[in-house]
Amino acid sequence: MTRKILHIDMNSYFATVEQQANPLLRGRPIAVLGSKAKRTIIVASSIEAKRLGIKTASDLNEALKICPELVVVHGEPRKYADVTRRFISIFEEFTDKVEIFSIDEAFLDVTKTANLFGGPEKIASKIKRKIRDEIGSWLSCSIGIGPNKFLAKTGSDLEKPDGLVIINENNKDNILQNLPLERFCGIGRAISRRLSLLDVYTTSDLRKCPIACLKEEFGVISAWKLKQIAYGLDISPVISWREQKLAKSFSCSRTMNRDITSRDEIKKQLLFLFEKVAKKLRDDNYWAKEAGFWFRFKDFSGHGKVFRLGSWCCNGLEFYGLSLKQLSQIHLHQPVRAIGVFAGRVQLSVNVPSSFLPEDKLNQQILETMDSINNRYGEDVITRGVLTGVKLKEVVSGMGRKKF
């Protein structure tokens, strides 16, 4: 049965929320700034500012040169989270399968409920009307409808603002072939640049490119994902945010610049990756009760270990320490080309009993201090001494932070 998936993307989200709240800002080019560390980076610009060429992530001073009348607003994350909660509850009137993809994007699986509302297109227009009527007339969204998440997301990106694009078997190939690769979720600029080195510029090129070439450049998993993108395939389910909250796990992986054989080097990489995963846990206020790691060897065979933790943990050094025993049991029969780690069985920190041991408290303080320095001055400004020289640029994040 063909699935019916909607992807809803709020247009110029933070900026339109600000314009909704303050009528004096409506119709004017405005730029919303990020909080704390990134004070001069624009995190959102209004539709009017975008028309003048002010893009998200541009520097405020540069933007003011282009558009001196730009109105600058300091972002208020809590306000946006509150509006997000309100539109999520509108989405849930149409299906129980609502996946929050980011603060201003969601996937809805309406396969089973579409008929109750007259079909997915009707649902899309009802949602648009409800957002205007119940949240604010200034807010608009672009909606893509497709047989899977990838195509629905591709569709919502095609018409902005206030778009509605339906992608089906009939128009799919045409749409896929006419878009530059970096427009697809999961590719982006860095990967499209690497693809161009393989003479791959369009989805047609990507279809023709031998899987072996892609595997060589990106690793097995990413190579298959790229092939799926080329054909507009995606079997990943829409997982309701309510379920996701319970099922969440955190992971991090990297493909090495060159294959590595030394156990010391492998240990260093493991520590580096566990530090990254632990930071992600702390950023999202999670603790884990399980962790693991995997290796991909030169011949693309793999090996991995999963282990339970004695107590709740969000400390990279602790994950690493526990992984060493597991590592000693692994026979490294080949050079290692990629390493990944993950933390699972996670729980929000409010639900985790805090430790009263003085050494745990001290460790926690050290982590908090390191995090605040890194959050303020940039990733890896302060790190474990043993990791000196382990460079971030070796990271191949593959398909971006959020994956389908």
Ligand SMILES: [Mg+2]
């Ligand atoms: Mg958006």
